[in-house]
Amino acid sequence: MKVLIIGGVAGGATTAARLRRRDENATIILFERGEHISYANCGLPYYIGEIISERDNLFVATPELFRKRFKIDVRLKNKVVAVDAANKEVHVKNLDTGTEYTESYDKLVMSPGAEPVKPPIPGVNLPEIFTLRNVRDTDRIKTFVDEKDPKRAVIVGAGFIGLEMAENLHRRDVFVTIVEMAEQVMTPLDYEMAAGVHQHLKTKHVEFYLSDAVKAFTSADEGVRVTLNSGKELDADMVILSIGVRPESKLARDAGLDIGETGGIKVDSHLRTSNPDIFAVGDAIEFVNPIIDRPMLAYLAGPANKQGRICANNLVDGPKHEYTGTLGTAIAKVFDITVAATGVSEKTLKKEKIPHKVSITHAFSHAGYYPDAKPMTLKIQFDPENGKLYGAQIVGYIGVDKRIDLIAATIKRGGTVHDLTEIEHAYAPPFSSAKDPVNIAGFAAENVIQGMVDIVHWQQVSERDPEKDVVLDVRTQAEIELGMIDDAVHIPLDELRQRLDELPRDERIIVYCAAGLRGYLAARILMQHGFKQVVNLTGGYKTFEHATMKQSNEDIFEKMHLGQDDIVYSVDPARLQSAGQLVKVDASGLQCPGPIKRLGDRMKELKPGDTIEIKATDPGFRNDVKSWAGMTGNHLLELSDKKGTLIARVQKGSTSEQGFQAVRANKNGLSLVVFSDDFDKALAAFVLANGALSAGKAVNLFFTFWGLNIIKKQKGPRVRKDLMGRMFGAMMPKGSKDLSLSKMNMAGMGNRMMRDRMKAQNVDSLEDMIQSAIEGGANLIACQMSMDVMGVKAEELVDGVEIGGVASFMDHASRSDVNMFI
Ligand code: FAD
Numbered sequence: 001m002k003v004l005i006i007g008g009v010a011g012g013a014t015t016a017a018r019l020r021r022r023d024e025n026a027t028i029i030l031f032e033r034g035e036h037i038s039y040a041n042c043g044l045p046y047y048i049g050e051i052i053s054e055r056d057n058l059f060v061a062t063p064e065l066f067r068k069r070f071k072i073d074v075r076l077k078n079k080v081v082a083v084d085a086a087n088k089e090v091h092v093k094n095l096d097t098g099t100e101y102t103e104s105y106d107k108l109v110m111s112p113g114a115e116p117v118k119p120p121i122p123g124v125n126l127p128e129i130f131t132l133r134n135v136r137d138t139d140r141i142k143t144f145v146d147e148k149d150p151k152r153a154v155i156v157g158a159g160f161i162g163l164e165m166a167e168n169l170h171r172r173d174v175f176v177t178i179v180e181m182a183e184q185v186m187t188p189l190d191y192e193m194a195a196g197v198h199q200h201l202k203t204k205h206v207e208f209y210l211s212d213a214v215k216a217f218t219s220a221d222e223g224v225r226v227t228l229n230s231g232k233e234l235d236a237d238m239v240i241l242s243i244g245v246r247p248e249s250k251l252a253r254d255a256g257l258d259i260g261e262t263g264g265i266k267v268d269s270h271l272r273t274s275n276p277d278i279f280a281v282g283d284a285i286e287f288v289n290p291i292i293d294r295p296m297l298a299y300l301a302g303p304a305n306k307q308g309r310i311c312a313n314n315l316v317d318g319p320k321h322e323y324t325g326t327l328g329t330a331i332a333k334v335f336d337i338t339v340a341a342t343g344v345s346e347k348t349l350k351k352e353k354i355p356h357k358v359s360i361t362h363a364f365s366h367a368g369y370y371p372d373a374k375p376m377t378l379k380i381q382f383d384p385e386n387g388k389l390y391g392a393q394i395v396g397y398i399g400v401d402k403r404i405d406l407i408a409a410t411i412k413r414g415g416t417v418h419d420l421t422e423i424e425h426a427y428a429p430p431f432s433s434a435k436d437p438v439n440i441a442g443f444a445a446e447n448v449i450q451g452m453v454d455i456v457h458w459q460q461v462s463e464r465d466p467e468k469d470v471v472l473d474v475r476t477q478a479e480i481e482l483g484m485i486d487d488a489v490h491i492p493l494d495e496l497r498q499r500l501d502e503l504p505r506d507e508r509i510i511v512y513c514a515a516g517l518r519g520y521l522a523a524r525i526l527m528q529h530g531f532k533q534v535v536n537l538t539g540g541y542k543t544f545e546h547a548t549m550k551q552s553n554e555d556i557f558e559k560m561h562l563g564q565d566d567i568v569y570s571v572d573p574a575r576l577q578s579a580g581q582l583v584k585v586d587a588s589g590l591q592c593p594g595p596i597k598r599l600g601d602r603m604k605e606l607k608p609g610d611t612i613e614i615k616a617t618d619p620g621f622r623n624d625v626k627s628w629a630g631m632t633g634n635h636l637l638e639l640s641d642k643k644g645t646l647i648a649r650v651q652k653g654s655t656s657e658q659g660f661q662a663v664r665a666n667k668n669g670l671s672l673v674v675f676s677d678d679f680d681k682a683l684a685a686f687v688l689a690n691g692a693l694s695a696g697k698a699v700n701l702f703f704t705f706w707g708l709n710i711i712k713k714q715k716g717p718r719v720r721k722d723l724m725g726r727m728f729g730a731m732m733p734k735g736s737k738d739l740s741l742s743k744m745n746m747a748g749m750g751n752r753m754m755r756d757r758m759k760a761q762n763v764d765s766l767e768d769m770i771q772s773a774i775e776g777g778a779n780l781i782a783c784q785m786s787m788d789v790m791g792v793k794a795e796e797l798v799d800g801v802e803i804g805g806v807a808s809f810m811d812h813a814s815r816s817d818v819n820m821f822i
Contacts, residue, residue, distance in 0.1 A: 001023065001025075001026045001027070001106050001107065001315070002026070002027040002029075002104065002105055002106045002107075003019060003026055003027070003028050003029075003105065003106065003107045003108070003109065003315060004029050004031065004080075004090055004103060004105040004107075004108050004109070005028065005029070005030045005031065005108075005109045005111065006031050006080045006090070006108070006109070006110045006111065006112055006251070007031075007032065007110065007111035007112045007113055007282065008030050008031070008032030008034075008036075008037030008038065008074065008076075009032075009037065009038060009039060009041065009111075009113065010041070010111070010113075010282055010301050010304035010305055010308070011111030011113075011281035011282030011283075011304040011305070011307055011308045011311075012030060012032070012037075012109065012111035012281075012282070012308070013030070013037055013038040013060075013061065013066070013308070014304070014305045014308025014309060014312075015109050015111065015279075015281060015308040015309075015311050015312045015315075016028050016030050016066065016070065016072050016312075017061075017066070017070055017072075018308060018309045018312035018313070019312040019315055019316070020070040020071060020072060021312075022312055022313065022315075022316040023315075023316050024071075026315075026316075027073075028070075028071075028072045028073065029072075029073040029075060029103060030066065030072055030073065030074045030075065031075050031078045031079070031080050031090075031092060032074070032075065032076050032077075032078065033077065033078065033079035033080075033095060034076070034077070034134055034135070034136065035076055035077060035135070035136065036059060036076070036134070036135050037061065037062075037063055037066065037074060037076070038059065038060045038061040038062075038066070039058050039059050039060060039134070039135055040057075040058045040059075040060055041133070041134070041301065042301055043057070043058050044058065044132060044134075044135070044137075044138045045132070045161065045164040045165050045167075045168045046164075046168060047138060047142065048138060048141050048142045048145065048165070048168050048169070048172070049167065049168025049169070049171040049172060050171065050172065051168070051171070058135065058138075063076060075092070077094065077095040077096050078092050078093070078094055078095065079092065079093045079095055080092050080251065081093050081100070081251075082251070082254065082255070083108065083110075083251060083252070083254070083255035083278070084255070085255045085256055085257070085275050085277075085278060087104075088104055088105050088106070088108075088277060089102050089103065089104045089105070090102070090103050090105065090108065105277075106277070107277055107278075107279065107315055108277060108278045108279070109278075109279045109280070109281065109311060109315070110251070110252060110265065110273070110278065110279070110280040110281075110284065111280070111281045111282040111284065111304070111308070112248040112249075112251060112252075112282075112284050113133075113248055113282055113283045113284060114245035114246060114247050114248060114283035114284060114297075114299050115133065115245060115246060115248050116131035116132070116133055116241065116242070116243075116244075116245050117241075117243050117244045117245060117246055118131060118241060119243065121214055121215070121216060121217060122215075122216040122217065122218075123216055123217030123218050123219070123224070124217060124241070126217055126219055126224055126239075128144075128223055128224045128236070128237065128238045128239060129217060129224065129238075129239040129241060130144070130238065130239065130240050130241065131240070131241045131242070132161060132165065132240065132242065133245075141238075141240070144238060145169070145172050145174070145238075148237065148238075150174050150223075150236075150237030150238045151174060151175060151237055152174065152175050152177070152223070152234075152235060152236045152237050152238075152557070153169045153174045153175070153176050153177070153236055153237065153238045153239065153240065154176075154177045154178075154179060154224075154226045154234050154236040154238075154239045154240075155169075155176060155177070155178045155179070155239075155240045155242060156178075156179050156214050156226075156239060156240070156241050156242065156243055157179075157180065157181075157241065157242040157243035157244060158178050158180040158182075158185035158186065158208070158242075159185075159186060159187065159242060159243075159244060160186065160330065160332045161242045162178065162180075162185075162240070162242035162243075163178075163185060163186065163197075163332060163334050164332060164333070164334075165240050165242060166178055166201075166206055167333070167334060167335050169240075170204065170205075170206065170335075174237075174238075175205075175207070175557055176206050176207070177206075177207040177208065177209070177234055177236070177557070178201075178206060178207070178208035178209070179208070179209045179212060179213065179214060179226070179228060179234070180208065180209065180210050180211075180212075181211070181212065181213040181243075182210070182211070183210050183211045183551070184198070184210065184551070185197050185198065185201075185208070185210075186332070186339060186341075188328065188330060188341045188345060188393075189339065189341055189345065189393050189395075190345050190346045190347055190358075190379065190393060191347075191547060192360070192379075192457075192458055192539065192543050192546060192547040193339075193341075193377065193379055193393045193395055195546040195547045195549070195551060196337075196377055196395040196546050197334055197337065197339055197395060198210075198546075198551045198552070198553070199546055199549065200334065200335060200336065200337050201334070201335070201553065202553045204335045204336075205556065206553065207553055207554065207555070207556045207557055208552055208553050208554075209228060209230075209232065209552055209554055210551055210552040211552075212228045212229055212230045212232065213228065213229050214226055214227070214228060214229075215227045215228060215229050217239065220235060222235075222237065223235060223236050223237040223238065224236050224237075224238070224239055226239060232554075245283070245299055246263055247262075247263050247264040247265065247283060247284040247285070247286070247297060248283075248284050249263060249264060249265050249284055252265045252273065252278075252280065252284070255275075255278075256275075257273045257274050257275055257278060257280075258273065258274035259286075260286030260295050261286075261295055262286045262295050262296065262297050263286070263297075264284060264285050264286030264287075264295075264297045265280040265284050265285050265286065266285075266286055267279070267280050267281075267285045267286070267287060267323075268319075269322045269323055269324075270310075270314050270319035270320075270321065270322065270323070271285070271307055271310060271311045271314060271323050272314075272319065279311045279314070279315070281304060281307035281308050281311050282303075282304035282307060282308075283297070283298075283299045283300075283304060285297075285307070287323070287325050287326070288325055289325060289328075289344070290324055290325035290326075290327070290412075291327065291343055291344050291390055291391070291411070292344055292348070292349075292352055292354060292390075294352065296325075296326075296328070298326045298328050300326065300328065300329075300330060302326070302329070303326040306323075307323055310322075310323050324412075327342045327343045327391070327408055327411055327412060328341070328342065328343070329341070329342040329343075329404060329405070329408040330342075331400070331401055331404060336397060337395060337396065337397055338394075338395070338396060338397065338398070338400035338401065339393075339394075339395050339400070340393070340394045340395075340400050340401065340403075340404035341391070341392070341393045341394075341404070342391060342392050342393075342404055342407055342408040342411060343381070343389065343390050343391025343392060343407075343408070343411050344381065344390045344391040345381070345391055345393070346358050346379075346381050346391075349381055349390060349391075354390070355383070355384055355385075356381050356382065356383060356384065356390060357381075357382055357383075357384040357445070357448055357449075357455070358379060358380065358381050358382075358457070358538065359379070359380055359382075359417075359441060359444045359445040359448060359455065359538055360377065360378070360379045360516070360538045360539030360543050361377070361378050361437070361440050361441050361444050361515070361516060361538075361539070362375060362376070362377050362378075362514075362515040362516065362539065362540070362542055362543075363375070363376055363378065363433075363437035363440050363441075364376070364433065364437070365396060365397065365398045365399035365432075365437075366399065366429060366430055366431050366432050366433060367429035367430075367432070367433050368433075369429065369759075370429035370430050371765065371767065371768075372398075374396060374397035374398050374399075375396060375397070376394055376395065376396025376397065376399065376400055376403070376437060377394065377395050377396065377539070377542075377543070378392065378393075378394050378403065378437055378438070378440075378441045379392065379393045379394075379539075380392045380407070380417065380420070380441050380442075380445055382416070382417050382445055382449075383416075384448075384449065385449075386416060387416035387417040387418055387445065387446065387449050388414065388415075388416050389407070389410060389411045389415055389416060389417060389419075389420070390411070391411070392404065392407040392408075392411070392441070399431075399432070399437075403436070403437055403438050406423055406425070406436075406438050407420065407438060407441075410423065417441075417442045417445035417446050417449065418442065418446060419442070420438050420439065420441055420442025420445070421439055421442035421443055421446055422439075422442075423436065423438050423439060423442070425438070425439075444516065444520070444538075447520065452520075452524065453520050453523045453524065453527070453534070453535070453536050454534070454535045454536070455535060455536050455537070455538040456510055456535045456536070456537055456538065457537075457538060457539075458537065458538075458539065458543055458544040458547045458548065459547075460510075461485060461510055461512075461537055461544060462548060464510065466487065468507055468508055469507060469508045469509075469510055470489060470503065470504060470507050470508070470509050470510070471485050471487060471488040471489065471509075471510045471512070472488065472489050472490075472491060472503065472509050472510065472511045472512070472522065473485065473488040473489065473490045473491075473512060473513075473541075474491060474492060474493040474496060474511060474512070474513050474518050474519060474521075474522040475490075475492065475493075475513050475514055475518070475541070476492050477490075477492065479514060483541075483545060484541070485512065485541070485544065488512075489502070489503070491503075493513070493518045493521060493522050496522055496525050496526075497525060497529075500526075500529055503526070503531070505530070505531060505532070507533070508533040508534075508535065509526060509531060509533065509534050509535070510535050510536075510537060511523045511526070511534060511535070511536050511537065512536070512537035512540050512541055512544070513540050513541065514540050514541050514542055515539070515540040515541075515542055516536060516537070516538060516539055516540040519536040519537055519540055520536050522536075523535070523536045580606075580607065580608075580609035580610035580611055580651070580652070581606070581607075581610045581611075582610070582611050582612075582613060583602060583606065583610065583611070583612050583613070584612075584613045584614075584615075585598055585599065585602050585612055585613070585614040585615070586614075586615050587599070587614055587615060587616040587618075587621075588615050588616060588617045588645065589617060590616065590617075590618060591618050591784075591785060591788070594618070595614065595616035595618055595621045595624070595625075596621070596624050596625070596628050596805070596806070596807040598614070599612060599614050599625070599628065599650065600628070600632075603632075603634065603650070603652055606652045607652065608652050608653060608654035609651065609652065609654070610651070610652050611637065611649055611650065611651045611652070612649070612650050612651075612652075613647065613648070613649050614647070614648050614649075614650065615645055615646070615647050616645075616646050616648070617645055617646070618646075618784060618805070619646075619784060619794070619803055620783075620784030620785075620803050620804045620805035620808070621646050621648070621805070622639065622646055622803070622804075623781065623802050623803065623804035623805075623808045624804055624805045624806070624807035624808050625639065625646075625648045625650065625807070626639070626808075627804070627807050627808045627810070627811030627812070628807040628811065629650050630811060631807075631810065631811040631814055631815075632653075633653040634650050634651060634652055634653045635650065635651045635653055636648060636649070636650050637649040637650065637651050668697055668698065668815075668816075668817060669692075669697050669698035669699065669700065669812065669815050669816035669817065669818070670688065670689065670692035670697050670698075670699045670700070670816055670818045670819075670820070671699075671700045671701075671702065671809070671812045671813040671815075671816040671818070671819045671820070672685050672688065672689065672699075672700070672701045672702065672819075672820050672821075672822055673702045673704060673707075673809070673819075673820070673821045673822065674701050674702065674703045674704070674707035674710065674822050675704055675705055675706060675707050675821065675822065676706055676707060676742070676822055677706040677707055677708075677709040677710055677732075677733060677739055678739065678740065678741065678742035679736075679739035679740060679741050679742075679751050679754065679766065680741050680742050680743075680754070681742060681822050682707075682710045682736065682739060682766060683766055683769070684822065685701060685710075685822045686766060686769035686770055686773055687769065688820070689701055689769075689773045689778050690769055690772055690773055690776065692818070693773065693776040693777065693778060697816075697818075698777075698779075698812075698815065698816070699773065699776075699777070699778040699779065700778070700779040700781065700809070700812035700813075700816065701773075701778060701779070701780050701781065702781045702783060702804075702808070702809040702812070703780065703781065703782050703783060703786075703801075704783035704785075704786045705783075705786045705789075705790065706732075707786075707822075708782055708783070708786055708787060708790060708792050708797075709732050709733040709734075709735070709738075709739065710735075710736050710739065710766075710770075711736075711770070711780060711782060711797050711798050711801050712733070712734060712735040712736075712792070712796050712797060712798070713735055713796060713797065713798050714734065714735040714736070714737055714738075715734075715735075728790050728791045728792075732790070735798075736766050736767055736770060737767070739751065739766075741754060770798065774798075774799075774800040779802060779812065780798075780800060780801045780802065781801070781802050781803070781804040781808050781809065781812075782794075782797055782801050782802070782803050782804070783804070783805065783809075784803050784804065784805050785805060785806075787803065
């Protein structure tokens with residue numbers, strides 16, 4: 001048997017390798033128009049972001065391996081230009097030599113994949129506009145980022161690849177703006193689930209425009225100007241077009257094969273096209289959705305690989321092995337969160353007019369009492385009569401992957417919400433809860449089907465009729481102070497039985513709590529006390545709030561000057577072209593406070609409007625110079641980092657003295673110098689810090705000498721250190737969990753007792769306090785000089801800690817009305 005395969009990546013390479021395992025004698029020729037086969041498309045964004053550091057790691061298998069181990073004739077840079085189905089031949093162009101030749105086949109397999117959509121927008125072919133599909137595209141993008149050091153990128157299209165690129169460019173210190181035509185990112189998700197992603201992106205300082213599209217790209221002095229339909233103009237050094245892909249079905253269409261309504265190559269359940277000697281697999285095929293029986297495309301590596309195996313089996317055994325379709329189960333990391341979906345979304349169910357219900361639940365990744373439990377939101381779609389599962393979506397931090405896989409496996413077997421309630425999972429506190437989030441999703445949905453409670457969505461609450469509906473908030477007083485639904489009546493759950501008379505019996509009561517559980521309990525109380533029309537808001541206030549908040553995040557970089565580092569400066573760009581004299585100062589090699597001192601000394605000699613360009617190699621200078629400029633009333637115009645050399649431009653302010661006075665007059669902050677690494681003192685520092693934050697104060701903690709041990713990562717990375725650094729490192733605590741009590745430590749027993757006691761008293765752990773201080777906006781500054789002396793490296797410190805020197809501290813201290821030394 002002679003088998004030709006078009007396309008040498010996921011579907012094609014898998015078919016070839018499996019075929020060889022099944023048939024040692026088959027002649028197998030693999031045509032790939034690119035320069036590589038069997039590479040990890042899915043890893044490409046992470047190589048650009050330098051999470052995957054070795055380019056070679058992208059190659060799962062090499063042509064040599066395919067030739068030697070599998071006896072497969074791999075023909076790189078050979079493009080199949082036509083298929084002559086009648087004569088069972090393909091016409092191939094050798095892209096190196098330009099020559100064409102013909103190859104005959106007994107069976108042909110097409111796995112040509114999907115191509116990025118490039119709409120005919122004016123300027124779409126400008127050199128700074130990229131698409132990402134293969135290694136070649138990846139090399140182009142990575143080389144551009146490495147060499148051109150872009151500062152601003154516009155990503156057009158917020159699908160999975162667009163968001164992965166947003167994260168990876170952000171990692172490379174590029175300011176990212178996303179433009180998305182739809183009203184939400186990631187279209188496989190329903191709106192309120194995408195809303196969770198929007199809110200997360202905001203915290204990452206990603207700018208994004210929703211419900212807006214690109215009208216034109218024009219070449220600008222530096223990079224590209226992107227004009228949106230709304231008239232908004234965005235300047236960028238580079239653009240990634242990730243507005244979607246479409247099946248590469250032209251070759252098949254030209255060969256007379258049937259093309260489906262989605263544009264994919266039509267195949268039967270044995271993956272045969274309309275010509276029985278031609279098979280097709282991967283992104284290019286259209287297949288029937290196993291849940292709703294409608295044609296679908298799936299641009300996913302898992303299905304392509306599985307189809308390759310089935311296809312090879314059918315090539316050898318004849319049409320015996322059935323492909324049962326895919327649910328389109330997909331997952332993506334979006335900065336700190338994981339977003340996953342499987343099956344059919346609610347919006348598709350609505351479009352297809354399929355009766356359904358949904359349930360949204362919030363749960364924790366593992367037992368709440370075990371450290372680091374992280375929230376996740378699960379949405380499931382199901383048949384209102386029999387509970388058959390249609391689909392699910394999950395947004396969370398950890399453990400999203402295993403939950404989506406459990407649900408996908410249940411759906412794949414035609415399972416119901418009742419099956420979810422019975423899913424047996426491995427449980428110990430670090431991994432899950434006795435009731436796993438998937439069980440809870442099942443319970444909530446089962447309650448709906450069994451008539452224990454009816455639910456409404458956030459949209460229905462937004463569109464409620466105030467004449468007929470009463471909204472009842474059953475959360476606590478403390479919770480409602482942070483926000484509640486307009487016009488809601490507030491009766492805390494624990495007072496509900498005593499206050500039933502306050503509620504009308506002839507109106508519908510929409511009950512809600514934070515996440516849905518207390519709302520359900522309240523609904524049960526009301527229903528059992530004769531209230532006839534009671535519904536619970538699914539997903540509670542959390543989902544409602546996310547979905548009704550502002551979704552987009554526009555103009556966050558506007559009117560700001562972008563430094564050549566990753567910092568945005570609120571500086572009038574006109575000032576950058578100021579007419580004063582420019583004085584260059586070299587402070588390279590000086591340690592803190594040397595560079596600042598030199599800057600201050602030279603500044604005294606200048607007139608307002610003059611600018612100093614100072615070079616320094618002390619890493620703490622990055623923050624020091626910002627602080628010093630703010631403190632002295634001078635203006636930091638620009639700060640760049642060229643491979644470890646910091647170059648700052650600071651302009652003398654006309655009112656620098658008054659500026660300093662004003663700062664002093666307007667003090668409202670807490671500055672702590674944390675010198676000790678005693679557990680109890682660290683605790684005291686963070687109790688004060690969190691307290692001050694909640695009192696609205698600016699909080700700054702300056703960690704120096706032993707205090708640095710508090711803010712070390714528990715499991716720091718391996719870092720290169722000199723002998724003294726290694727010795728200090730070996731002797732010192734490895735992070736907050738290793739600290740000792742200042743008194744009664746008793747070889748660590750005291751610390752453990754203290755932690756137990758804190759837990760019993762519901763006092764947050766030290767680690768939680770550190771985290772909440774960072775999240776609450778406290779500045780944690782590690783003293784550069786102490787770090788050098790103690791051999792502590794930046795990589796060893798917890799995320800969110802800045803490195804600074806005396807000037808940073810002095811700036812903060814001068815703005816604070818409370819200064820303490822711990
Ligand atoms: P491809 O892997 O695209 O291979 C098709 C090959 O055919 C190409 O190399 C092409 O050059 C070649 N070809 C086409 N026409 C011809 C011709 N006429 N002659 C010769 N050769 C030809 N999926 C996931 O499930 N998870 C992910 O995280 C994920 N991340 C991704 C990230 C990126 C950046 C990209 C681009 C894709 C990602 N995917 C992901 C999708 C996944 O890579 C695809 O679903 C999968 O590769 C499809 O396999 P395929 O064989 O159909 O097509």
